[in-house]
Amino acid sequence: MFFSVARLRLPLLALAFFQISSTQARERSLFTSSVSYCAPPESLLVQQFDIAYIEKNSSVSFNVSIASVIRNTNVTANLLVNVYGMQPLNLTLELCSVFGGALCPLPTYNFTGSDSITLPPSVRDQVTSKIPGIAYQIPDLEAFAQLTLTDSSSGKLRACIQSTLSNGWSARQMAVEWSTGGIGLLAFLSAVWHSYIPHSLAPIRLLDVMFLFQAIAVSGLWSLNYPLVYQAFTQNFSWALGLFPVSNDSPMQRSIDHMRQLTGGKFENAGGGSAISLVNRRISPYNQPAARSFIARAVDGATAADVPQTASNSSLAGSNFLVGGDVVTVTQNSPNVLQAGLPIYVTSVGIDTPNAFMTIFLTNLIILVICVAALGLGYLCLLALRRTSWAKQREDKLDSAIAAYPTFARAWGLRIVLIILTPVLVFTFYQWTLKDSWLSILLSVILLLAIAAALGFALYTLYRRRSDPDISSHHSSIEPLVAPYRPQRFYYGSIVLLAMFVKALVTAFAKGQGKVQAILILVVEGLFFGVLVVMKPHRTRGADVFAGYLSLTRTACTGLTIAFSQSLALAPIPRVVIGIVIAVIFSISVVVMFLNIVYNLVLWIWARGRSRKEGTTVLPSRASSSAASVENGQDKKDEEKLPTASVTPASSSHFYARPGNPAPSHTPTTASWRSPPLSAVSQMSERPSQYSGTTASSTLGETLPRRWSFQHSRPPSGSVESSHATLSYVTSPSAPVSMYTNPRHSRQPSSPSDRYSQEADSHIR
Structure with missing residues (x-):
């Protein structure tokens, strides 16, 4: 009943x-x-x-x-x-x-x-x-x-x-569309503001936000018998694919219709009617x-x-x-019936199915023009600023910024390519299946080749420089592909691109086979989650956990969509319940992403204010934890060159490499009440870059970094070395100092100095 x-x-x-919900009363x-x-x-x-x-x-x-x-x-x-x-x-x-x-x-x-x-x-x-x-x-x-x-x-x-x-x-509400668009805009502005900071988390979060919104939207493109409530929910994110809601008689759509008619288009237009009235019965x-x-x-x-x-x-x-x-x-x-999946989705936002690719093409072209104009304007502003009197005191910094600007522009170009990659692949491949309008197909091939060239050059640079200890620092132009990952997992960005390509292929070429689409994409998401768990590619444990949560969300929601297969003939009410559950799971992930962005942004603002209050010119997260060990009278520039702190991405807006051992700014000594064993002194002299010699001065009474410690000798065991106590430390001038405890850092040594430290400790013991 x-x-x-x-x-x-x-x-x-x-x-x-x-x-x-609407605040006004509704009849x-x-x-x-x-x-x-x-x-x-x-x-x-x-x-x-x-x-x-x-x-x-x-x-x-x-x-x-x-x-x-x-x-x-x-x-x-x-x-x-x-x-x-x-x-x-x-x-x-x-x-x-x-x-x-x-x-x-x-x-x-x-x-x-x-x-x-x-x-x-x-x-x-x-x-x-x-x-x-x-x-x-x-x-x-x-x-x-x-x-x-x-x-x-x-x-x-x-x-x-x-x-x-x-x-x-x-479930499709204008307020939801504007809210999700606001989240994307906030992530974009935060990414632009933090772009000048090495290993900043904000540009990475921009990609995470857009990939999440696109995953929700693409889940509504499969040829499944969606309940109307879930279909309406996914349409809130159509803007992330470049499909902005329009009327069917808008100037852009009329121009596309005219172009298709002149270039061999054979599909009829929907005529501006409701998508529901045209759906397959x-x-x-x-x-x-x-x-x-x-x-x-x-x-x-x-x-x-x-x-x-x-x-x-x-x-x-x-x-x-x-x-x-x-x-x-x-x-x-x-002949005018709309099949499940992409045709119903795009028609619901006011775009005819054969017009979908050209809409994506024109939208991305507008985005490209805006980005090129913005980057060109930024470069001109730097050149103009260089000629002002204010720049005379900051001449070196401005010259460095101007020299690094082309690399900065290429990095943002690659970031934009990654953002538009999924919609371009899906709608390009789908346009090929329609075989409508030779000009649309030609433009789709040109667009795909341009994106392939940009990604191919980035991957070539990545694998050609794979032996660099930190490729994201030495090659900032490909930072979007490598910045989130450890140097040992520099290739993980290629796995992400491969997963995106396979899912686009399945979405476009398996149209009409909704169950096949859902199963294949579930396999891809499951394998991707397994690779993420095994490899642990990110720089910190918190980043791995966050990426795992997003991957698990996509996997679970994809698995639930199998219930919408027409061959299963699931009753309407259970279908609606499952659709609401999927929408809730995705909504929670959106809220979590928003809170993550806001938390990191507020934390950065708080750290900025604290640094100014303390009279420093750098953020506390980037200040050296070993500043207390600087000798009296040492130049302030040497203090600014000290290693930076390591902050986890879950609680900060920066990524940093795993901490190594501190680099003392002077030559520390062993304790003066006992002499070091001869063998230990001999070993220190063999590795002058890792062990410092003894001098007449002592560090007693000075503030030592937390990883410098006295290790007393064990009870006599017949060995001369074991009867002495010595000050054990290892220096690594190139390794950053950690001010925070992070268990992830013990996964494996981040530099050769960690191995030397372990050898020295075992020798002293």
Whole structure:
């Protein structure tokens, strides 16, 4: 029964935390959201069909315009209401037996009217008992009403009209689109602001944010029978693919239509109608196979003379409709039907399927022009600033910035390429499957070759310089590919690119096979998560945990989408529940990403303020922890050259290499009350870069770095070396000093000095 919809109450509570509701009061009502013919129009031509039921006053408002064109036709009307696969109403009427026979035979005239009628108490009680309260609140209600007229004598189908129902609530909200866009903009501005800081976390988080939003959007492109609520949720992130919601008659879309017509385009446009009215009748929101089979049998029984030609509704072309634009005919064999996946997705945001690639192409072209203009303007500003009097005191810094600017620009160019890579691959490959418009295919090939050249050059530089100890520092132009990862895992960025390429191939070329798409992408995500767990590629444990959380989220959500496969024929209500669960899981990941960005940004601002309060010119996170060991009278420039601190990415806006042993700014000595063993002194003299010799001075009374410690000797064991206590330390001038405890740093030595330290300790013991 219809009351089974009440099972959706608990999932709706979980959905509410990301569903931004309107603050204004909304009337509880049900109304038609789209209208289409479910059989070629013959007896009735519909020009307008707006009907709404308002619960507050139990009234029905309508605004319809219908024309009857066949004479001497006696028909039987059947009204069927389908809600999540259930039929609370299935009523058949002999029109000759109602209204005193006024509709028998069917009158041939145009009926146009609008009014609001209050239902009588007997009808009102019956309607109220059939519609539970949750039907007015559940977002993206899956319900439709179907009116069929059959000839009473021959049983032929004379008319069939389907109208989807809505309550006005949807998971697709303008506020959500702007909020997610704001998160992306915040990540972008933070990345730009921190770009001058080596190993900054903000540019890496920008890629993480965009990859997450694109993963959510791409999950709505697979050929699956999505519930409307999840389909609407993924459309909130269409902007991350370069698909900004537009009207079908926008200047850009009209230009693309004209270009396709001139270059061999063969696909018809959607005509600006609702995507729902054009969807395949095997998928949501049409969940009634019995009605479909009845319509199919009725249409098959009609003769060629009975079925009107497509020109029969040409008189409707000039009409203005309040719902769905032109009322289209959608049957089992209609050429204009929208299949599940990418066609429904792009049409829902106002873009025709064959226009999707060109929309992506023009959007990316605009982004490229803006980026080139911004980078060029930045370079001109540096040159202009170089000529001011203010720059005379900072001449060296400005010269260094100007010299490094081309590398900075190439790094940002690569970052933009990584951001647009997924949508370009998906829609380029999909355009090839359409074989529509030779100019679109040519432009797709040019765009793909340009991106392949940019990524190929970056990968060539990466593998050619793979022996560098820290390739991201020496080759900043490829920093987006290597900055998040340890030098030992410099190649991990290639694995990320490979996963993106394979998922784009599956999405585009396996269209129409939703179950295959979901399974293959689940395999890719599962393998990617396994590689991440085994390799632990990131510089710190916190970064590995965060990346693992995002990968596990994608894997779990991809696995759940298998339930939307048409071959499984899952009942509508469980499908909706699963869709809400996936939306909630993705929403939590978005919130976590936003909090991570804000936390790191606030932490950076706090550290900046603290450094200024203490009168320093560098951030505490970049200050040297061994500054206390600087000799009195030493120049301040030497203090600024000391190693920087190591901060975990989970709690800071910077990445740093694993800490090594501190580098003393002077020559420390052993304790003066005992002499070092001869063998230890001999070993120190053999490694002058790791061990310092003894002098007459002592470090007693001075503040020592935390990793410098006295290690007392063990009880005598017959060895001369074991009877002495010595000051054990190892210096590594190139290794940074850690001010924080991080267990991840013990994974393996980050420099040869760690091995020397272990050898020295074992020798002394």
